[in-house]
Amino acid sequence: MTDVGEVITRVHREEWARLVATLARRLGDLDVAEEMAAEAFAIAVQRWPVDGVPPNPGAWLTTTARRKAIDQLRREVRREEKHMEALMLFDNPEPLGIIDDDRLRLVFTCCHPALSMEARIALTLRMVGGLTVPEIARAFLVEEAAMGRRITRAKAKIKAARIPFGVPFREDLPARVSGVLAVLYLIFNEGYLASGPEKEPVRGDLTAEAIRLTRLVRALLPDDGEAAGLLALMLLAEARRAARVSASGELVALHEQDRGAWDRELIAEGHALVRARLASGQAPGRYQILAAINAVHTDARAFRDTDWSQVVALYDQLVRLDPSPIVRLNRAIAVAELDGPEVALAQVDHLPLDGYHAFHATRAELLRRLGRFGESRAAYDRAIGLAGNTAETAYLTRRRNQLAGP
Amino acid sequence: MAQYLLSVLADTTDLATPEEMAAIDVFNEQLQADGHWVFAGGLGSPGTATVVDGRDGQPVFTDGPYLESKEHIIGFWIIEAPHLDVALRLAGLGSKSCNRRVELRPFLGE
Numbered sequence: 001m002t003d004v005g006e007v008i009t010r011v012h013r014e015e016w017a018r019l020v021a022t023l024a025r026r027l028g029d030l031d032v033a034e035e036m037a038a039e040a041f042a043i044a045v046q047r048w049p050v051d052g053v054p055p056n057p058g059a060w061l062t063t064t065a066r067r068k069a070i071d072q073l074r075r076e077v078r079r080e081e082k083h084m085e086a087l088m089l090f091d092n093p094e095p096l097g098i099i100d101d102d103r104l105r106l107v108f109t110c111c112h113p114a115l116s117m118e119a120r121i122a123l124t125l126r127m128v129g130g131l132t133v134p135e136i137a138r139a140f141l142v143e144e145a146a147m148g149r150r151i152t153r154a155k156a157k158i159k160a161a162r163i164p165f166g167v168p169f170r171e172d173l174p175a176r177v178s179g180v181l182a183v184l185y186l187i188f189n190e191g192y193l194a195s196g197p198e199k200e201p202v203r204g205d206l207t208a209e210a211i212r213l214t215r216l217v218r219a220l221l222p223d224d225g226e227a228a229g230l231l232a233l234m235l236l237a238e239a240r241r242a243a244r245v246s247a248s249g250e251l252v253a254l255h256e257q258d259r260g261a262w263d264r265e266l267i268a269e270g271h272a273l274v275r276a277r278l279a280s281g282q283a284p285g286r287y288q289i290l291a292a293i294n295a296v297h298t299d300a301r302a303f304r305d306t307d308w309s310q311v312v313a314l315y316d317q318l319v320r321l322d323p324s325p326i327v328r329l330n331r332a333i334a335v336a337e338l339d340g341p342e343v344a345l346a347q348v349d350h351l352p353l354d355g356y357h358a359f360h361a362t363r364a365e366l367l368r369r370l371g372r373f374g375e376s377r378a379a380y381d382r383a384i385g386l387a388g389n390t391a392e393t394a395y396l397t398r399r400r401n402q403l404a405g406p
Numbered sequence: 407m408a409q410y411l412l413s414v415l416a417d418t419t420d421l422a423t424p425e426e427m428a429a430i431d432v433f434n435e436q437l438q439a440d441g442h443w444v445f446a447g448g449l450g451s452p453g454t455a456t457v458v459d460g461r462d463g464q465p466v467f468t469d470g471p472y473l474e475s476k477e478h479i480i481g482f483w484i485i486e487a488p489h490l491d492v493a494l495r496l497a498g499l500g501s502k503s504c505n506r507r508v509e510l511r512p513f514l515g516e
Contacts, residue, residue, distance in 0.1 A: 114490055161512045162408050164489035172491070 004049045011057045012041060016130030017216065019061050021102035024165055027069050030109065031155045034127060036072075040065035103128070104220040105165050111180040112163045119154035120183045126151055128216070129209050139206055141196050177221060181230050181287065184214045188234050193389050201391030202245050207238050225277055229288030232273035236294035239266035250398065251391035255303040267298045289318045308338040325351040326358075333362055341369040357386035361396055373403045409444060409513040410493045412483040414506050417476055419451035426505050433503035437485060442496055444484040452478045480506075484513075 016037065023033035040061045054060035110123040118140075125131045125139070137147035157163065168176040191206025211234050218227040243261040246252050274295040277288050284292070293314045300306040315331035329351055336344035345366040353359035364379035380400035387393050422430060437443040452471040459466045471478065483500055487493040490512075497510040 112490075114494065160515070162489040162493075164491050166489075166491075169491060169495070172495075 004053060007053050007057070008041070008044055008048060011044075011061070012130055013212075015058045015061055016041075017103045017106060017128045018058060019065060020127050020130075021106035022062055023065055023069065024106060024109075025102045026066065027073070028165075030127065030158055030165070032069060032072070034155075036065040036069045037061075039068050043068075100167070101220050103216065105167060107180055107217060107220070108167060108176060109158065109163060109165050111176075111183045112158070113176070113179055114161065114163060115154050115157065117183070117186070119150055119157075120179075121186055122147060122151050123154050124183050124213065125187065125209065129213055131209065139190065139203070141199055177224055178226065178285075180217060181214075181226055184210055184217065185230060185234075185287070187213070188237075192237055193392065195388050197388050197390055197393070199390075201249065201251065201389050202241060204241060207234070207241065210234060211238060225280060225282055226285040226287045228273050228277055229285060229291045232270045232277070232291035233287050233294055235266045235270035235273070236291060236298050239263040239270065239298060245391050248394070249391055250394040251389070253395065254297065259301065262298065270298070271295055284317070286318060286321055289314055289321070293318075306337065308334055312338050325353050326356070329353060329356075329359055329362060336366060336369075341366040345370065355386065357383045357388075357392075359383075360386065364396075364399070368399075368403060376400075377403055407486045407488055408493075408515065410485050410487060410497075411509075411511045411513065412485055412497055412500050413479045413509045413511070414481040414500075414504055415477050415509060416480045416506050417478075419453075419480070422448075422504060426503070429503040429505070433499055436499070437483070437496070442485045442487060442492075444486055446481070446483040448481040449479060451480075479509075 019037045019040065020030075020033050023036055024030045027033055027036070043064055044057075044061065048054075107124070107128055110127050111120045115123070121140075122136055125136045126133065131139075133148050133151060134144050136151075137144040140147070142150070167173075188207055188210035191203040191208075191210060194201055194203055211231070214227070214231045214234055218224075218231045221227045239262050240257060242263070243257040243259070244252055252258075270291065274288075274291050277284060278292070293311055296307050296310050296314070311334040312331065315327070315334055318327050319331060329348060332344045332347040332351075335347060345363065348359070348362055348366065351359060360379045360383035364376045364383055367373075367376035367379055377400060380396055380403075384393055384396045384400065387396060434443070434446060437446075455471040457468040457470070457472045459468075481504070485493065485496055487496060493510055493512075497508050501508045
């Protein structure tokens, strides 16, 4: 029994996206596809422990779901015809350098730019990731009913506005791919550093899900350097997860982390991806540069061995692509290690980031190193007031309380 | 094919400039040539509107638009497209031609 339960869990993880995607394409309706996929798994849960696991579980699920769908659609024949017309129309004949796969169509549909970012995240986790509505609601600390409405609304818009189940036009492809990657990165970041005080500070379930989805997207977009870069970035960040939170629930800064607790396997995989991108000779995008920065960090045996000139050079490259204040703030943190806190502080001070906790945390750290403890304390206070993550608040509070002076 | 309403949004009642008119003409011709055209028109300013309530038999007339808002609709296209990606592309071209933001909205399916 337990064995069958494990098999069903594994098959769910491996086959859900393919099942929903195949059904969506054949039935022409994402909502029905989701419902039938869930139905097929519900039948598997009843039948497999009795009948045994079928030799090809994916095919069994597809057949079962389609049989269910046909039963339902016979009752609504007209609806089927209409949606078939709507969805089958969209077949892009141009070769786009991407794998023609129903799951990729599903990803593009869920991450469509006509949907709100919240809706894209929720739909991607539901339709591609196979997470349940309660699971997604918990992940984003939203009421289950509200999350259900969000997904229902998104599905209704897909249907009413005829968001196509297909790969984008060639000229839209770069923007659409980076839209997909942005959704995956947001999911990862929510797990990497949860945004609310009531949440677990770091959540391996969400980061693992983001990595799994990014692996899939990377496999479907083999020629896309940014998909590879994003995967590498996630792997190199995930490799440090165990070292990032202390036993007492405090975030551990990079310079204090136990590097022996880093996951060597993930680091090796991330480094290999970064090396392959460098060898491609193509100009890197932001995820590839961020991955390269993380590769430099994870390459150093100790914090003091970090090749800071390399980190700053990579940030220079990133600033040219994205001169946003947050990128310049992160660059300044590396500059502090290379040219000292005074140079870094001068670069940080004028950044328009007054509402961003990391801006104040960075200033606090630099001011501490310059011996300006009163100003440092005030900056810590601002950072603590703005930070939502419990482990981060704990870390900042300890650092503030360690300051010398009154 | 589905139909979409492309509403042109503006916060002034300024009419299209000659350059904008010329660009709109080019866009309209393209819509017709490609089979997307259904209908289009410009609208009088919100101040020219009359709200009519005929629900109780004798219609009641109220001068002005039903909503006072900063932005209003000054024109529209109705286009035909197989799906949203095509409609979005046309909406982008329409917005560029009239030099204003547009709202794209599907008609209810039959």
